[in-house]
Amino acid sequence: MYCYVYDEFLQDRRYERDLSLIETRLTDLGIAGKIARLALFRDSHELIRDEIRNGATTIVAVGNDRTLRRALDAVGDTKTVVALLPVGPQGVLAGLLGMPVGVLSCDVLSARIIEELDCGEVNGRRFVQSVRSEDASFVARTKNYTLTPLKKSSFEVRNLAEPDDAGTQSPVDGRLSLIIRSTRFGLLGKRQDVSIVPFQEMMVLFEKMTEVMVDGESLPGKDFAFRVIPKALRLVTGRTRKF
Known part of the structure; x- marks a missing residue:
């Protein structure tokens, strides 16, 4: 089961169209899932851990490098699969991981090529x-x-x-x-x-x-x-x- 964790900066209206296109494409690909939204006074670690306890097998960080790091910190040693779905200005992780920005990343997510990476x-x-x-x-x-x-x-x-x-x-x-x-x-x-x-x-x-x-x-x-x-x-x- 997929859980899509939206970063709080995506509440800005400028991202409404991008998110609408992404959600439509995910539905077409059959990989739509629950949407959880991060917020300033909401503990991202607990939110993501709750979703894993409730059956989420893939946590998709919708946002940028920071969103992905927060997801990885929360996942910890659970071995839950994590993905970055890049929206908005990006750092370097989207390029390093081969994830295109915006709706094109939905098809990459659907292909589900999973790599086991080291962590420092x-x-x-x-x-x-x-x-x-x-x-x-x-x-x-x-x-x-x-x-x-x-x-x-x-x-x-x-x-x-x-x-x-x-x-x-x-x-x-x-x-x-x-x-x-x-x-x-x-x-x-x-x-x-x-x-x-x-x-x-x-x-x-x-x-x-x-x-x-x-x-x-x-x-x-x-x-x-x-x-x-x-x-x-x-x-x-x-x-x-x-x-």
């Missing part, structure tokens, strides 16, 4: 994409080695991200990647060095209290424990997914 965890908080901090002094430790950058560097732990100068990280390989970027100056000007370290568990210890961004949300602290949770997420993806 930092200090007990799960993340889909990455954790990052800029210009920090830190030490990274695993059971086998210790890494100490010689100068302040930008720090990122990735699970899923768009390809860039650090290449492509796979969310299905059972590992996270620590990416360290540092700038050095030479005769030819400024140059950025990039180091990539795959791992399963790691402690990152900062020199002083700092703030890292976990999928775009702030998490303050000084010591951060990372681990990968293999195949923790069951997500509907399209054929154009980027992993």
Whole structure:
């Protein structure tokens, strides 16, 4: 049974036509379901958990990256299938997962290609994409080695991200990647060095209290424990997914 969780921003009248087209197409495809609407003073975690207890087997986050993250947080370890049905301005997850914006995503949802993706965890908080901090002094430790950058560097732990100068990280390989970027100056000007370290568990210890961004949300602290949770997420993806 499908449950469609509408983000609160979709109450804006500008989305009425898009939602009407989507609801009609879902009915045509035979995958219409209950609609649950998020609201400012409504606990999204409890709302989604209640729907799962009432028999929902697929939670469809209708909205954007934030909507999907809230759905994934609520689903937790239940192994319930989750999908993103993108409406309105998007971040990067729609493209990474191969989900087109608007009514076209209904057909992708109907095809029901389900991938089991890894999830990252930092200090007990799960993340889909990455954790990052800029210009920090830190030490990274695993059971086998210790890494100490010689100068302040930008720090990122990735699970899923768009390809860039650090290449492509796979969310299905059972590992996270620590990416360290540092700038050095030479005769030819400024140059950025990039180091990539795959791992399963790691402690990152900062020199002083700092703030890292976990999928775009702030998490303050000084010591951060990372681990990968293999195949923790069951997500509907399209054929154009980027992993």
